Amino acid sequence: MKRLIVVCLLVAVSGCVSDSTGEDPKTAPKTQKLVITGSSTVAPLAAEIAQRYEQDHPNVRIDVQTGGSSRGMADARKGLADIGMVSRAHKESERDLTPHLIAHDGLCLIVHATNPVSELTREQIIHIYQGQIENWKEVGGDDAEIVVVHKAEGRSTLELFLKHFQLDNSEIQPDIVIGDNQQGIKSVLGNPHAIGYVSIGAAEYEVEQGRDLKLLPLGGIEASTAHIEDGSFPLSRELNLVTLGEPQGLAAEFIRFAQSEAVHDLIEGLYFVPIQK
């Protein structure tokens, strides 16, 4: 019986220790290796850029891992990664890291396509997330309870959302707390009375795939990649690569490549907005 108890305990804890990162020890001779970690928003883009870079440089191996902007900065700082990915503007307090802007991304509020509400004011959004408005009919929609989809602590999307609406995380009364953009989109698609916020790129892509999703405009400005590009959409953020100090060698070369026009099609392919030099 004792053995059974041991087995049971092992089964139960196995879920919490599986977070180890599978990084290989340093580079093998000849092939050069670049480790990039961080924001799950930047990661798909970095992975595509890396793939194209590897095609041109056969002896380079680039390993892209996600884990959020905070991890990207921590790994770059500790030297666990050559380059960190951060999906927001660089802060004053992070002087030790050098940012390299590669694209812009916007955040937008999404509802189900069948929801008759087509615009919400800043106050209405704040009140919905604070739980003061609980029914869609209070903002001109159907008589149905609003299902508020919110992000989990630590996500940069959450940080950007809270900062823009000047909300404190403790004031928010969510019905669903989610991890990444995909989970947010699925939650809203599965519930006609839900409201959530995700990257515009991700949302626009789903709409183009014919999914029943509606992007709400903000302050009268339509939520679209075009309006991120001209800087008129208020809820937007920078996508940065960060390095500890000035980048050297392979890292510097990769960052130059990521900022060049050669990857603009990849950036647009993911509905991000390239930087205009």
Place this chain on the structure above:
Amino acid sequence: MFPSKSDFLLRLTTCLLSWVSALILVLIVWFLFVESELVWREVGVLRFLTDDRWSPSGDFSSAQFGLFPMIVASLLLAVGSILLAAPIGVGAALFAAYYAPRGVRQIFPRIVELLGGIPSVVYGLWGLVVLVPLISAYHPPGTSLLAGIVVVAIMILPTVALLTLSTFQQLPTSLIHSAAALGIAPTGIVRSVILPASRSGIMTAVLLAVTRAVGETMAVLMVCGNVIQAPSSPFSPVRTLTANIALEMAYAMQSHRSALFATGLALMLVVTLLVLIAEQQRGKAGHV
């Protein structure tokens, strides 16, 4: 006990192996303690139970470490799902062992094994796309304790059914024949011979299933809504201890990270508690 030399070698090897398996448990607990040491030193145990909210990043003075609602959620989820899965599993095993025609009797365990082999994320996806909208139509938001209980019950059903079935198959047939010879009706045999004689085996099945229910992460993360609160009804969204770790570990730093390892320790405690309760129940049950 075993005087010959080859027996001595075998004894030594098996002894070492059993110590290794015990040591793994000790190492895991030690690892959880070391990783969560920061919060124990700065915050102490009590605040994990008394703090109102969970917002573990930032200063220790302003951060909040309330784990209690998540402990409640984990327990309710495990208890709810086993209450749903145990009767179905035991009933299905009874049918498969004693009533089913020969063909079904052979196919049944294979089908249930297959059910147990489906990855947890697939159950989660099914829950999110099918079950949650169904519950939402009745009582929004849909992502809820109830959704978690149903999904986890389906996931632990194979454990209950298969282990119970193998217990039934190990019962001596003479027991059933004697009961039949005494003129006891089939219902009576099931109720007063088969079930009491298998009680210990069924409890083991339930125990394994409960620990799996407490440890289940991915599917629960997808269908439970992950809002940190003690549920006021089965329709309230909840966050379990496992979901808390999985949702936040990827980008947790310092105090936040340390607090998540403390969550892991709390999870171990909950499992230990459940195992102890089950052990006690089984001790009471005795044998026929």
